[in-house]
Amino acid sequence: MTRALATLYRLVYAGILSRLPEPTAVALGQQALRVLPLDRLPVFRVDDERLAVTLGGVRLPNPLILAAMYYDTRILRRAMGLGFGAVTAKSITTAPRPGHPQPNLVRRSSAAGPGLVNCNGFANPGLVRFREAVRDLPHRVPLIVSVAGESAEDYVTLVRGLAAYGDLVEFNVSSPNTKLVYGWSTRPRELRAMLEAVRAATDKPLILKLSPDFAETNERDIIPAALEAGIRVVNYGNARRIEEPRLSQGAGGLSGPEIFPATLEHLRATRKRFGDSLDIIATGGVDTPEKALALLDEGATAVGYFTGFITRGPILARRILDALLARV
Numbered sequence: 001m002t003r004a005l006a007t008l009y010r011l012v013y014a015g016i017l018s019r020l021p022e023p024t025a026v027a028l029g030q031q032a033l034r035v036l037p038l039d040r041l042p043v044f045r046v047d048d049e050r051l052a053v054t055l056g057g058v059r060l061p062n063p064l065i066l067a068a069m070y071y072d073t074r075i076l077r078r079a080m081g082l083g084f085g086a087v088t089a090k091s092i093t094t095a096p097r098p099g100h101p102q103p104n105l106v107r108r109s110s111a112a113g114p115g116l117v118n119c120n121g122f123a124n125p126g127l128v129r130f131r132e133a134v135r136d137l138p139h140r141v142p143l144i145v146s147v148a149g150e151s152a153e154d155y156v157t158l159v160r161g162l163a164a165y166g167d168l169v170e171f172n173v174s175s176p177n178t179k180l181v182y183g184w185s186t187r188p189r190e191l192r193a194m195l196e197a198v199r200a201a202t203d204k205p206l207i208l209k210l211s212p213d214f215a216e217t218n219e220r221d222i223i224p225a226a227l228e229a230g231i232r233v234v235n236y237g238n239a240r241r242i243e244e245p246r247l248s249q250g251a252g253g254l255s256g257p258e259i260f261p262a263t264l265e266h267l268r269a270t271r272k273r274f275g276d277s278l279d280i281i282a283t284g285g286v287d288t289p290e291k292a293l294a295l296l297d298e299g300a301t302a303v304g305y306f307t308g309f310i311t312r313g314p315i316l317a318r319r320i321l322d323a324l325l326a327r328v
């Protein structure tokens with residue numbers, strides 16, 4: 001059944017979604033998620049005690065996390081019933097942002113499989129409106145709220161304003177398509193002060209989302225600074241910055257299977273260097289059960305993905321969970 005659904009989705013993706021202009025496909029996909037009650041269908045999830053993990057002290061019913069992309073609470077609510085052990089909301093900024101003009105998302109095909117390049121630019125409703133929407137969202141599984149800012153003050157404001165509505169708080173210093181956050185990795189000293197200020201602003205577990213483009217700085221400066229500030233979870237990581245002339249910004253973040261080898265390599269290096277002092281969410285390029293299992297075998301506490309949700313459909317989570325259960 002799950003295999004048949006996976007094949008059916010592949011046909012729909014290849015035959016319909018990937019042939020439509022990107023903005024139409026995105027609108028169609030999101031509308032389908034809002035309207036179709038997929039979260040009521042048991043086929044999309046598995047409830048089994050043996051799958052549970054602890055992330056930053058929070059129990060997740062399984063180690064799969066929907067990575068940051070959606071802020072619409074109707075979609076987040078559905079995603080919570082689609083097999084994930086936790087769902088991440090899109091990064092929220094202090095003020096609303098329209099995001100970058102179209103084209104801000106393009107498909108990219110490669111031998112590794114279908115991927116995406118985006119320069120979304122943090123289209124989001126801003127702190128006040130998102131908070132109003134998210135306060136009524138039931139947490140069927142833990143919710144990770146994500147924040148993005150330009151200054152330590154921004155992050156402190158966001159964390160103070162949103163932490164109460166999430167089970168964990170992720171702070172994004174790594175999205176590659178705005179100057180807003182990408183520059184943080186080039187200023188490790190300032191980043192250290194910011195991490196301390198954010199840590200002091202909430203008791204909730206904090207996740208630092210890293211960029212795959214700064215592996216050396218991450219290991220040398222950023223992760224040690226996070227640990228010293230008392231931050232014990234990293235998400236490694238975000239999309240990889242590449243030139244992309246089809247996008248309005250001429251560059252964007254590559255996501256999907258092409259970045260998987262780097263995700264595996266960064267996870268290995270981080271686990272080796274920092275041992276059990278960190279929980280690690282490995283994100284980037286997961287679109288098959290084998291890739292998710294490979295990351296868990298290399299010491300990931302949890303596995304995040306977004307592009308695989310689009311290219312392989314909502315059944316991917318169930319297929320990964322079945323593969324995990326088959327070997328416990």
Ligand SMILES: Cc1cc2nc3c(=O)[nH]c(=O)nc-3n(C[C@H](O)[C@H](O)[C@H](O)COP(=O)(O)O)c2cc1C
Nearest residue numbers: 067068091118172237238255256284285305306307
């Ligand atoms: C359209 C789009 C929007 C995204 N928005 C965010 C965001 O707001 N905050 C964030 O931390 N990551 C964001 N990401 C990055 C994903 O959460 C994820 O880290 C990245 O895509 C790599 O994982 P994947 O290969 O499984 O997609 C976005 C990715 C895409 C494709």
